[in-house]
Amino acid sequence: MNHRIILPENEMPNKWYNVLPDLPEPLPPPLHPETLEPIEPEQLAPIFPMSLIEQEVSSMPWVPIPEPVMEVYRLYRPTPLVRAHRLEAAIGTRAKIYYKNESVSPAGSHKPNTAIPQAYYNKTEGVRRISTETGAGQWGTALSFACKMFGLQCTVYMVRCSYEQKPYRGILIRAYGAEVFPSPSERTRFGRHLLETDPHCGGSLGVAISEAIEDAVSRGDTKYALGSVLNHVILHQTITGLETKKQLEMAGEKPDILIGCVGGGSNFAGLVLPFVPDKLSGKPMRFVAVEPQACPTLTRGEYRYDYGDVARLTPLLKMHTLGHNFFPPPIHSGGLRYHGESPILSHIAKLGLVEARAYYQTEVFEAAMLFLQTEGFLPAPETSHAIKATIDIARDAAPGTVITFLYSGHGLLDLGAYDTYLRGDLKDEEYSAEDIQEALKACPNVGF
Amino acid sequence: MNHRIILPENEMPNKWYNVLPDLPEPLPPPLHPETLEPIEPEQLAPIFPMSLIEQEVSSMPWVPIPEPVMEVYRLYRPTPLVRAHRLEAAIGTRAKIYYKNESVSPAGSHKPNTAIPQAYYNKTEGVRRISTETGAGQWGTALSFACKMFGLQCTVYMVRCSYEQKPYRGILIRAYGAEVFPSPSERTRFGRHLLETDPHCGGSLGVAISEAIEDAVSRGDTKYALGSVLNHVILHQTITGLETKKQLEMAGEKPDILIGCVGGGSNFAGLVLPFVPDKLSGKPMRFVAVEPQACPTLTRGEYRYDYGDVARLTPLLKMHTLGHNFFPPPIHSGGLRYHGESPILSHIAKLGLVEARAYYQTEVFEAAMLFLQTEGFLPAPETSHAIKATIDIARDAAPGTVITFLYSGHGLLDLGAYDTYLRGDLKDEEYSAEDIQEALKACPNVGF
Numbered sequence: 001m002n003h004r005i006i007l008p009e010n011e012m013p014n015k016w017y018n019v020l021p022d023l024p025e026p027l028p029p030p031l032h033p034e035t036l037e038p039i040e041p042e043q044l045a046p047i048f049p050m051s052l053i054e055q056e057v058s059s060m061p062w063v064p065i066p067e068p069v070m071e072v073y074r075l076y077r078p079t080p081l082v083r084a085h086r087l088e089a090a091i092g093t094r095a096k097i098y099y100k101n102e103s104v105s106p107a108g109s110h111k112p113n114t115a116i117p118q119a120y121y122n123k124t125e126g127v128r129r130i131s132t133e134t135g136a137g138q139w140g141t142a143l144s145f146a147c148k149m150f151g152l153q154c155t156v157y158m159v160r161c162s163y164e165q166k167p168y169r170g171i172l173i174r175a176y177g178a179e180v181f182p183s184p185s186e187r188t189r190f191g192r193h194l195l196e197t198d199p200h201c202g203g204s205l206g207v208a209i210s211e212a213i214e215d216a217v218s219r220g221d222t223k224y225a226l227g228s229v230l231n232h233v234i235l236h237q238t239i240t241g242l243e244t245k246k247q248l249e250m251a252g253e254k255p256d257i258l259i260g261c262v263g264g265g266s267n268f269a270g271l272v273l274p275f276v277p278d279k280l281s282g283k284p285m286r287f288v289a290v291e292p293q294a295c296p297t298l299t300r301g302e303y304r305y306d307y308g309d310v311a312r313l314t315p316l317l318k319m320h321t322l323g324h325n326f327f328p329p330p331i332h333s334g335g336l337r338y339h340g341e342s343p344i345l346s347h348i349a350k351l352g353l354v355e356a357r358a359y360y361q362t363e364v365f366e367a368a369m370l371f372l373q374t375e376g377f378l379p380a381p382e383t384s385h386a387i388k389a390t391i392d393i394a395r396d397a398a399p400g401t402v403i404t405f406l407y408s409g410h411g412l413l414d415l416g417a418y419d420t421y422l423r424g425d426l427k428d429e430e431y432s433a434e435d436i437q438e439a440l441k442a443c444p445n446v447g448f
Numbered sequence: 449m450n451h452r453i454i455l456p457e458n459e460m461p462n463k464w465y466n467v468l469p470d471l472p473e474p475l476p477p478p479l480h481p482e483t484l485e486p487i488e489p490e491q492l493a494p495i496f497p498m499s500l501i502e503q504e505v506s507s508m509p510w511v512p513i514p515e516p517v518m519e520v521y522r523l524y525r526p527t528p529l530v531r532a533h534r535l536e537a538a539i540g541t542r543a544k545i546y547y548k549n550e551s552v553s554p555a556g557s558h559k560p561n562t563a564i565p566q567a568y569y570n571k572t573e574g575v576r577r578i579s580t581e582t583g584a585g586q587w588g589t590a591l592s593f594a595c596k597m598f599g600l601q602c603t604v605y606m607v608r609c610s611y612e613q614k615p616y617r618g619i620l621i622r623a624y625g626a627e628v629f630p631s632p633s634e635r636t637r638f639g640r641h642l643l644e645t646d647p648h649c650g651g652s653l654g655v656a657i658s659e660a661i662e663d664a665v666s667r668g669d670t671k672y673a674l675g676s677v678l679n680h681v682i683l684h685q686t687i688t689g690l691e692t693k694k695q696l697e698m699a700g701e702k703p704d705i706l707i708g709c710v711g712g713g714s715n716f717a718g719l720v721l722p723f724v725p726d727k728l729s730g731k732p733m734r735f736v737a738v739e740p741q742a743c744p745t746l747t748r749g750e751y752r753y754d755y756g757d758v759a760r761l762t763p764l765l766k767m768h769t770l771g772h773n774f775f776p777p778p779i780h781s782g783g784l785r786y787h788g789e790s791p792i793l794s795h796i797a798k799l800g801l802v803e804a805r806a807y808y809q810t811e812v813f814e815a816a817m818l819f820l821q822t823e824g825f826l827p828a829p830e831t832s833h834a835i836k837a838t839i840d841i842a843r844d845a846a847p848g849t850v851i852t853f854l855y856s857g858h859g860l861l862d863l864g865a866y867d868t869y870l871r872g873d874l875k876d877e878e879y880s881a882e883d884i885q886e887a888l889k890a891c892p893n894v895g896f
Contacts, residue, residue: 002457003457003522003523004457004522006454006456006457008454009450009451009452009454072824074451074452075451075534075823075824075825076824086523086597104552105824106823106824106825106826107824108860145824148821149534149824167863168616168860168863168864171863171864171866171867171870172826172860172863172866174870175817175820175826175863175866175870176820176821177821369623372623372624373596373624373625375523375554376520376523376524376553376554376555376593376597377523377554378554378620378623412556412616412620412860412861413860413863415615415616415619415620415623415861416616416619418619418620418623419619422619422622422623
């Protein structure tokens, strides 16, 4: 009875998978934030290197992974697919639970899968410095690590409430040689403007993105990097789904149900997209996206054009959104506090390929404790959303059903949140239909 | 060019290796703390279960690993042996550097290798609760995890200065369902006595051991567990060396130099003991033990009988010691702050099989930063002693020399220490020959 399905190093996928050419409908294009017309690739050049822009709009089904990227991937990839025998026994399910363990990366999450190629492509195009935002700190850690691997400077704007909740994240980012500032910060015009209005503003991913973009466009040597949402990020993350597919085959298992938590959508999409052609060809398969009730983008947002950031610097993306001014409460799953959603994920959800569910953080931490006390490992609060859904689905599943979830990160730098939970001080928040409608009013009125 | 040598799950060793029957001289016996006569096994029964006492005095060369222990080992074992290509390149060495990565366990270190069997054997003998000490918190975390796996209660006395330096450790121990108290505590007579003398006493492993033993002997349902030093602990840790041996063979490499950090000695001994017969039979091989200058047991202590704890509750062990009253300064490598040393390790050092070296913590953190910024992973401060020695030895090594060190734990819960280092606030301490002689006066005058 094997616990871990290990893919040999020489079978690590050497191409990323682009789902777009396999979908029955094209993805609605991004729009220029001022003209509201479809944006030309070169208009993105001030913030991204050309090779990433090409990937953003690529219609090639497979994109080769450059050897220098493979070389850094091999520090932690292929990652294990693990059978959670003890969790199954504790639930009393006869379904089989597997988890794809991305927490084994140096940064402790799936985020290096895209941070490494993003740093690499910037380096090859002569960029010297990258600016970015981070929520819980997973992405900032991953990009700092990746920039150090390729000799780039890195500046991270970290959502202030997470910066204060998770002091160890900032230290780790600095240890990788990057600089990190709580956002909103005094370093950008937009940050200063927000701090004037509210000196205690806890920030949001949408705000931190605005600051990081302002930082990049105001300097000639700097580009911007995003850790989720965009097509090229999702492309890089497909390595997890491609590996999982091979590993399930090695174990002789069918992928009945795939589960992942959703903030911007990159870990979930990375896991499920390589299985989309199978589902489209009629194989019975469920893709379950799990989000927090405190930021219910897929379950309660609308599918429409919106900005990716609060300052409206990004192109308009067609996506599930709660409105770009939406400030989620400071829940401990900082990585899921984003008002929008990956356009690809939103698109395949519209095509009927995805189920979504939302949970409160208290029940999510209960699920995390059950995982910890059976499988031994401490999950990130974000990841624990996937665990909660897995437990609920496994309880009702037919014997032999194969459930695979993406274990997106460990929670070792989230122990402050666990302390709050163990003391009984964790709070749940909820929105009325009116709250959501009010937030959505900020979306621009774009007709298609 | 492989990065990670992965042992298939079905090749995980199913026996531990006992080096004692293979040594040319017998190990000096433990002595009763009052009579100073060799202690009878049954005299240890108030604090340990009989199956562990039998392992403590066993002369069998191989001890089978029970299947329930194997089952929990498989949550993280076999662990990878990793080639540190990027570290090699940064040093500019043509030696080959491998590290055996024990940080992948649920507790983040090698400690579960013995915590799991100790919890298991206690469980099979009807014990309901285990008390223990912990320094940096690695052992307390590991035993809490192991107790949860077998349904035992667990109480941890954590050295106060580490308890305060590393708050996340205490939270993780509680999340596994155990209770943890800073030591010296008000819960034991010995703790109260120390706090009366010095209310700000930072504690030591020797003090915490005294409290944990007092806790165990004062209750009928409780036994005590030790995370290092004793023969049965070292026995369980040999699984790392046995796996390493197979993995080096898989990679076609000779084990030229083996390196580990030393506190009580269990991770170092676990790595090297399975190679002792080869070295005794004449194969050229170096075993390098690395300790802190702040607690220089092997390099500056004496090989003689001493107590394992400050309150003199333990048997006398013949070992390298600085005297049981020695209070090391509160360096960040809390796991290396022990006045004594494993009797087996001390014995093989006396037989000429071990080289020892000592480093200051500032140079150790410098080595940790180089590892982090090349290999990507954050090592524990304890582990970084082995990294520092590896770097120094690799710089001078002949091309092709194979250097393997034990990566005993990650440093993700030690980020407070890294913060101190990054701010430039780390201090080194040193002892004069007179300081050491003064501390050694506490050792009892036992003639053999």
